[in-house]
Amino acid sequence: MESGLDYYSARALLEWQIELGATEAIGDAPVDRYALPDTSPKPKKAEAATAAPTKPKAVDPVATALSVAQAASSLDQLRSAMEAFEQCELKRGARQLVFADGTPGARVMIIGEAPGREEDREGKPFVGRAGQLLDRMLAAIDLDRRENVYITNVLPWRPPQNRDPKPEEIGMMKPFLERHVALAKPEVLVVMGNISCQAVLGKRGITRLRGNWDQAMDLPVIPMFHPAYLLRQPQMKRQAWADLLELKARLRGAS
Numbered sequence: 001m002e003s004g005l006d007y008y009s010a011r012a013l014l015e016w017q018i019e020l021g022a023t024e025a026i027g028d029a030p031v032d033r034y035a036l037p038d039t040s041p042k043p044k045k046a047e048a049a050t051a052a053p054t055k056p057k058a059v060d061p062v063a064t065a066l067s068v069a070q071a072a073s074s075l076d077q078l079r080s081a082m083e084a085f086e087q088c089e090l091k092r093g094a095r096q097l098v099f100a101d102g103t104p105g106a107r108v109m110i111i112g113e114a115p116g117r118e119e120d121r122e123g124k125p126f127v128g129r130a131g132q133l134l135d136r137m138l139a140a141i142d143l144d145r146r147e148n149v150y151i152t153n154v155l156p157w158r159p160p161q162n163r164d165p166k167p168e169e170i171g172m173m174k175p176f177l178e179r180h181v182a183l184a185k186p187e188v189l190v191v192m193g194n195i196s197c198q199a200v201l202g203k204r205g206i207t208r209l210r211g212n213w214d215q216a217m218d219l220p221v222i223p224m225f226h227p228a229y230l231l232r233q234p235q236m237k238r239q240a241w242a243d244l245l246e247l248k249a250r251l252r253g254a255s
Helices: 007-019 061-071 075-084 117-122 128-139 167-184 194-201 227-232 234-254
Strands: 108-112 149-153 188-192 214-216 219-224
Touching (some): 075 167, 108 194, 117 128, 167 194, 188 194, 194 214, 194 219, 219 234, 227 234
Parallel strands (some): 108 149, 108 188, 188 219
Antiparallel strands (some): 214 219
């Protein structure tokens, strides 16, 4: 075997290594110095059978809501679809679905924000003190939920501790709201509070928006103060009364 070193040079190097303490040539694994290099082609990785499992695609809750909402052809079917909808976490913390109250097919449809404690308990929107105030407001312009008003909320389940709905929760449930309006077929929408304005009109700032007619879902829309806000800020009832008169004039003019 030929080598780059002669016998005497190689021996001198070995003796030098021994002096340094390298007395045994031992590795972690045995090495066959006489084996020929493996030049055979390596097998390809197994494909389908041994491939890493693919992660399931994430469910788009908005797309799911849109699909099931559009499939509902009646208010009863829509309610059933909403009760079966599992993508909204609010459902897990609420007692029950708060779907609607009042008269389906009424000329006026009121859209509130989200159920509170009383609404969650009774399963109807606008009950308790805020609901009682709303009923008095409506009666002042000859409206009544038992005869000519239909009421729902942006969200059908109560948020924890009555917190404001999150944008993703509003976006998730909006297809149901839009279908609700389409099936109820009102002539006028009343959106009460900032959350309702955000969901229906894509705008916030109720003190600026209130009393001004807008358009959404192919219907005229008038924003108003939420009755719960009026209970906290009774000095704003004068503006609320003006908005009610504006609604009454619109209904009378469309008769």
